Amino acid sequence: MLERQRRAFIAAGPPSVALRRNRIDRLMALVLDNTDAFVDAMATDFGTRSRAASLFTEVVGIIPVIEHTRSHVPQWMKSTKLMRAARAAGFRAEVEPAPLGVVGIIGPWNFPLNLVVLPASAAFAAGNRVMIKMSEVTSHTAELMAELAPQYFEPTELTVVTGGPEVAAEFSRLPFDHLFFTGSPSVGSLVQRAAAENLVPVTLELGGKNPVVVAPDADIRRSATRIAQARMVNGGQVCVCPDYVFVPDRDVAQFVDTVRQTWQGMFGSIIGNDDYCSSVNEANFDRVIGLIEDARALGATVHTVAPPGEALPDRASRKIAPTIVSAIDDRMAIASEEIFGPVLSVLGYSALPEVIDYINARPAPLVAYWFGPDGDRFRTFVRNTRSGGVARNDFAAQMIPSAAPFGGVGRSGMGAYHGKAGFDAFSHQRTVVGTDLPFSMTGSAAPPFGRAMLMYADVTLAMARRRTRRRLS
DSSP states (O other), X not given: OHHHHHHHHHHHOSOOHHHHHHHHHHHHHHHHHTHHHHHHHHHHHHSSOOHHHHIIIIIGGGHHHHHHHHHHHHHHHSOEEESGGGGGGTEEEEEEEEEOSEEEEEOOSSSTTHHHHHHHHHHHHTTOEEEEEOOSTTHHXXXXXXXXXXXXXXXXXXXXXXXXXXXXXXXXXXXXXXXXXXXXXXXXHHHHHHHHTTTOOEEEEOOOOOEEEEOTTSOHHHHHHXXXXXXXXXXXXXXTSOOEEEEEGGGHHHHHHHHHHHHHHHOSOSTTOTTSOOOSSHHHHHHHHHHHHHHHHTTOEEEEOOOTTOOXXXXXXXXXXXXXXXXXXXXXXXXXXXXXXXXEEEEEESOHHHHHHHHHTSOOOSEEEEESOSSHHHHHHHHHOOXXXXXXXXXXXXXXXTXXXXXXXXXXXXXXXXXXXXXXXXXEEEEEEEEOOSSOSSGGGSSSOOHHHHHHHHHHHHHHHHHHHHXXX
């Protein structure tokens, strides 16, 4: 499959603006023409996942980003002219964005459509061919994508691969021109290691324990309500979900009460509630329960918000009640492992420096949240912490601008996409220089070396030394 795509790419050369846009349009048509089938497939894969949730997160949410990308393709494809004044004398230099060739995309299970379509659209915008490995965890969605893709694309343009971990491992070892992976840091390290065998550059969109800071002058009830709602998006199975929350010591009790009240208002029932997303499989169900029970056994306080008469967690539906865990410490697995479920950790604090020190002592998260005014405290927090992005007063606010790069840093990822960042990730900035001058500008670098070259070197060094000393004085 890879060799067929590469041969086709070389034979055809860089695609035109019209073809790039046409491929993006066909990708969108694949999704929009078959939205109901995709929604049904994802509901089957998760067990319970509401139509509204899938429509918003998997389809509606990606439309502005893709439309932004499509509209800017002509602008982003333009070359950058260098040394413009020298053009009149016959020296031309420019940098042109060139497509890489064939891009491999490995998708995750938590948003199995969104997180392959978005990078594929960016790869098409940059002029590449695309191969997608769908997650085997959401197998119905994967099979549907593989079945539909040939109706919209030649296999030399887009190929969809399905299969288990052994297929994913083999996919990672292919000599792509770029490999894009979304998933956990542990699997991301394996993907990067496999890609390194062929010196394949990678973009890794990983997870992380995303911290939230509720400022001393924040509206506690509003902050707690929004954080509680955010934790329940996709059943908490979102890489940008708030994971643990720092609340001023004096406000912890009110914060916990408000979170509990918010969840009670959101979920009058859980087991039979189609809006309450299940854990995607038993492995994740058991892992989240294990985190809760480990914390409880080591002395944490666990607040479970279960509707009256419902016995949760419920293995048959793979649903876990919304849970608050407080009084945690570093002995507990929940303090270091990304939760990826309907569980929120709450910690008290007395001063901002202790919060900053706690966050900086741990791997950089994908997003850091702040609830409170945009003042000196917030700017201190932004300046003195490290994260893929920062959002203030709302869930995933850093993803709202379609032009904003999205990506992690450190253990939460490398590289970015969305907007021009996606186009650049899948492009090579190729320098093209030509000269019609009657002399060689660089020929003096070859022997034999005359006095003129030595004099030029001496004068250049003397001037550079004077400039440097003057700047340092």
